[in-house]
Amino acid sequence: xxxxxxxxxxxxxxxxxxxxxxxxxxxxxxxxxxxxxxxxxxxxxxxxxxxxxxxxxxxxxxxxxxxxxxxxxxxxxxxxxxxxxxxxxxxxxxxxxxxxxxxxxxxxxxxxxxxxxxxxxxxxxxxxxxxxxxxxxxxxxxxxxxxxxxxxxxxxxxxxxxxxxxxxxxxxxxxxxxxxxxxxxxxxxxxxxxxxxxxxxxxxxxxxxxxxxxxxxxxxxxxxxxxxxxxxxxxxxxxxxxxxxxxxxxxxxxxxxxxxxxxxxxxxxxxxxxxxxxxxxxxxxxxxxxxxxxxxxxxxxxxxxxxxxxxxxxxxxxxxxxxxxxxxxxxxxxxxxxxxxxxxxxxxxxxxxxxxxxxxxxxxxxxxx
Numbered sequence: 001x002x003x004x005x006x007x008x009x010x011x012x013x014x015x016x017x018x019x020x021x022x023x024x025x026x027x028x029x030x031x032x033x034x035x036x037x038x039x040x041x042x043x044x045x046x047x048x049x050x051x052x053x054x055x056x057x058x059x060x061x062x063x064x065x066x067x068x069x070x071x072x073x074x075x076x077x078x079x080x081x082x083x084x085x086x087x088x089x090x091x092x093x094x095x096x097x098x099x100x101x102x103x104x105x106x107x108x109x110x111x112x113x114x115x116x117x118x119x120x121x122x123x124x125x126x127x128x129x130x131x132x133x134x135x136x137x138x139x140x141x142x143x144x145x146x147x148x149x150x151x152x153x154x155x156x157x158x159x160x161x162x163x164x165x166x167x168x169x170x171x172x173x174x175x176x177x178x179x180x181x182x183x184x185x186x187x188x189x190x191x192x193x194x195x196x197x198x199x200x201x202x203x204x205x206x207x208x209x210x211x212x213x214x215x216x217x218x219x220x221x222x223x224x225x226x227x228x229x230x231x232x233x234x235x236x237x238x239x240x241x242x243x244x245x246x247x248x249x250x251x252x253x254x255x256x257x258x259x260x261x262x263x264x265x266x267x268x269x270x271x272x273x274x275x276x277x278x279x280x281x282x283x284x285x286x287x288x289x290x291x292x293x294x295x296x297x298x299x300x301x302x303x304x305x306x307x308x309x310x311x312x313x314x315x316x317x318x319x320x321x322x323x324x325x326x327x328x329x330x331x332x333x334x335x336x337x338x339x340x341x342x343x344x345x346x347x348x349x350x351x352x353x354x355x356x357x358x359x360x361x362x363x364x365x366x367x368x369x
Contacts, residue, residue, distance in 0.1 A: 271295045
């Protein structure tokens with residue numbers, strides 16, 4: 001327990017959404033467990049992760065419909081509570097955090113966390129906010145006291161595409177392996193495809209959006225089905241659902257592919273999967289890949305920028321295949337179904353354990369305090 005501990009703040013979007021939000025909820029759990037006083041500041045306090053925030057962590061609801069609208073309330077929070085440090089996560093939230101610290105004129109130490117490979121996301125941007133993000137990052141990230149990248153690949157991208165000096169960037173992995181993860185992995189599954197005697201289950205998890213490149217997975221799985229029985233579950237929800245459902249029909253996979261939507265706990269499916277597949281075109285540090293390692297699933301992943309090669313140690317803990325290549329992905333899945341992809345060892349997920357990650361963040365946030 002840390003006596004007379006100063007207040008820290010963690011700022012993100014909502015208590016739902018994807019891996020970034022879950023990582024921040026995990027992180028505040030770890031910080032609270034270390035005796036730190038932590039506020040979890042969110043644009044809006046709603047989402048399926050609400051129940052996972054420990055009682056020792058105060059949730060500050062800015063009640064804002066979007067990041068920019070939260071700016072005046074975040075400024076007031078900083079002036080009122082005067083946390084010694086603020087950690088923000090997600091690029092558009094990070095920009096608001098930089099502006100808020102400047103307007104508040106408080107001595108709060110500011111650390112911004114980059115979660116994704118920014119240059120790859122910008123190439124495929126469909127809206128103005130994403131297209132201008134590199135310019136905003138280039139202009140405002142240098143005003144933070146430190147920048148965290150969630151993988152070496154994300155750090156390299158910030159250096160190469162944005163021009164941030166390497167000495168300003170700290171690589172700290174996401175806290176994926178938590179005390180609660182073991183219990184989540186042991187939960188039962190009520191699904192007709194997860195029963196003894198069923199065809200082998202191929203599993204994917206992620207939002208239904210272009211970044212995850214599920215069309216390539218569906219085309220690869222169609223090839224797998226030509227030679228053997230198998231079933232594919234894609235757990236997640238998102239704007240690509242109509243297009244993916246149409247592709248499933250076109251490929252004649254209606255009996256063997258299911259899109260059940262968002263599932264709060266995919267871990268029991270991972271423990272029962274014959275193969276876990278990540279088909280992404282780009283990532284930062286894919287948390288579901290690390291969860292799959294912890295659950296012991298044979299892993300097949302695209303070698304996308306960035307994260308999978310780092311997580312899988314150049315293929316030691318799973319099969320790496322080229323991005324957007326259905327033939328190669330098909331071969332990888334077939335190898336996993338044939339038992340030729342090793343089940344991951346414990347050492348594969350140790351770098352992502354909560355306690356060590358929380359300790360790294362605590363040192364960075366309290367530096368000089």
